Amino acid sequence: MSTKETLTIVDNRTGKSYEVPVADGAIRAMDLRQIKTGPDDFGLLAYDPAFTNTASTRSAITYIDGDKGILWYRGYPIEQLAEHATFLEVAYLILRGELPTQKELDEFTWQVTHHTWVHENVKKFMDGFHHDAHPMGMFISTVAALSTFYPDAKVNHDSGHRDLQILRLIAKVPTIAAFAYRHILGQAYAYPDNDLSYAGNFLNMLFKTTELKYKADPAIERALDVLFILHADHEQNCSTNAMRSVGSSGVDPYSALAGAAAALYGPLHGGANEAVLRMLRSVGSPARVPEFIRQVKAGEAKLMGFGHRVYKNYDPRAKIIKRMADEVFAVTRPSPLLPIARELEHIALQDEYFVTRKLYPNVDFYSGLIYEALGFPVEMFPVLFAIPRTAGWLAQWQEMVGDPEQKIARPRQIYTGPACRDFKPMGRR
Numbered sequence: 001m002s003t004k005e006t007l008t009i010v011d012n013r014t015g016k017s018y019e020v021p022v023a024d025g026a027i028r029a030m031d032l033r034q035i036k037t038g039p040d041d042f043g044l045l046a047y048d049p050a051f052t053n054t055a056s057t058r059s060a061i062t063y064i065d066g067d068k069g070i071l072w073y074r075g076y077p078i079e080q081l082a083e084h085a086t087f088l089e090v091a092y093l094i095l096r097g098e099l100p101t102q103k104e105l106d107e108f109t110w111q112v113t114h115h116t117w118v119h120e121n122v123k124k125f126m127d128g129f130h131h132d133a134h135p136m137g138m139f140i141s142t143v144a145a146l147s148t149f150y151p152d153a154k155v156n157h158d159s160g161h162r163d164l165q166i167l168r169l170i171a172k173v174p175t176i177a178a179f180a181y182r183h184i185l186g187q188a189y190a191y192p193d194n195d196l197s198y199a200g201n202f203l204n205m206l207f208k209t210t211e212l213k214y215k216a217d218p219a220i221e222r223a224l225d226v227l228f229i230l231h232a233d234h235e236q237n238c239s240t241n242a243m244r245s246v247g248s249s250g251v252d253p254y255s256a257l258a259g260a261a262a263a264l265y266g267p268l269h270g271g272a273n274e275a276v277l278r279m280l281r282s283v284g285s286p287a288r289v290p291e292f293i294r295q296v297k298a299g300e301a302k303l304m305g306f307g308h309r310v311y312k313n314y315d316p317r318a319k320i321i322k323r324m325a326d327e328v329f330a331v332t333r334p335s336p337l338l339p340i341a342r343e344l345e346h347i348a349l350q351d352e353y354f355v356t357r358k359l360y361p362n363v364d365f366y367s368g369l370i371y372e373a374l375g376f377p378v379e380m381f382p383v384l385f386a387i388p389r390t391a392g393w394l395a396q397w398q399e400m401v402g403d404p405e406q407k408i409a410r411p412r413q414i415y416t417g418p419a420c421r422d423f424k425p426m427g428r429r
């Protein structure tokens with residue numbers, strides 16, 4: 001039994017063999033390029049649409065074991081962070097690699113709290129949207145527009161500049177999200193209140209009306225903070241891949257983050273929580289669940305909030321959110337859609353179609369029910385995902401900028417178009 005950490009590849013087209021090193025369970029795709037059939041051969045590529053089996057980076061931020069349903073931020077299990085930490089504590093951990101001391105957390109919190117305001121012109125920008133504009137479209141556009149307020153953000157190689165942009169974005173995304181929400185309601189914007197927590201201030205900017213000082217229900221404030229923790233990062237998901245890819249061109253983090261938020265908006269990704277609520281509403285009652293499951297198995301519909309590229313077991317975040325739902329409903333009101341969700345889960349977890357495909361509830365299956373109980377319209381759900389994921393996107397961007405192995409992302413392709421041909425004059429087309 002060889003103990004060498006290598007692969008021996010025999011190219012049966014030429015009889016040649018190649019020895020390729022294996023490190024951390026992977027081979028370097030560039031080591032395949034040497035495998036050629038002749039001097040004019042470009043060399044072998046690895047073909048992997050949607051990157052289903054491609055590691056695009058080394059990362060120390062988040063670890064997921066899809067088979068065991070494990071999720072760690074910087075080594076800390078998500079269950080323990082959800083139980084004992086606050087979102088800003090977790091954002092610090094994700095960004096800096098260690099849990100903060102009380103002094104470090106106080107300083108980080110002070111910094112974030114004092115960057116929550118946006119330039120008054122941002123309001124003029126947002127006022128230009130239609131009354132029924134989707135808040136995620138407003139969020140993406142306004143985050144991108146922030147890049148025009150901070151030209152110094154283009155200096156990515158200076159860590160001091162990077163840290164300032166990171167603080168600004170973590171602090172301002174709740175303000176932008178709340179302004180978008182107030183815009184679609186036709187209500188005046190509510191400004192940040194520096195006396196409140198991150199989640200408490202967000203609720204203040206969303207729901208403050210005529211009271212001089214808004215105070216959220218502590219149970220709701222804590223539930224939102226835990227939801228933020230659960231959504232903070234998730235290794236190389238679609239939107240993080242977008243953040244890294246766009247950021248690899250050297251663009252400022254505001255523009256890169258707008259790209260990441262655009263990816264998150266998709267119904268297969270962060271837009272799934274909105275799609276779940278619409279799905280539950282269309283099913284309408286637990287009695288109609290079997291018919292809907294039949295449609296899913298016939299390929300006529302997707303069971304939104306189920307399935308995951310990595311988790312082939314129950315998403316650990318979904319377990320926590322499902323437990324939280326009861327706590328939130330005790331304070332708000334039970335969601336009429338909860339029995340439908342529970343019946344869908346009950347049937348799907350036993351049905352051979354889902355079991356064989358290892359389809360389990362993911363983070364989006366129950367989160368929307370809580371958001372709805374907290375009074376959010378479904379259009380706000382992807383925005384509520386983007387707020388905490390801003391910390392993860394920025395940590396991943398920061399890691400990419402500082403990674404000596406990384407450079408501008410530029411995949412190759414397998415060309416399937418026509419061979420070279422001469423231009424055809426109009427008369428001969």
Ligand code: SDX
Nearest residue numbers: 234237268269270272302303304305306307308309357362
């Ligand atoms: C998030 O990557 C991340 O980490 C994302 C995320 C994060 O925190 O960043 O966790 C957040 O995006 C969670 C996922 C939210 N999306 C949804 O809930 C949308 C519904 N789910 C699916 O669209 C799907 O499961 C994906 C997109 C999540 C994963 O798709 P994959 O890995 O490409 O799997 P697949 O489409 O190849 O499906 C494998 C099989 C297929 O059946 P066959 O063609 O083999 O017969 O499972 C079926 C699919 O048709 N399938 C589903 C299904 N998901 C997969 N069938 C019905 N309903 C579903 N939800």
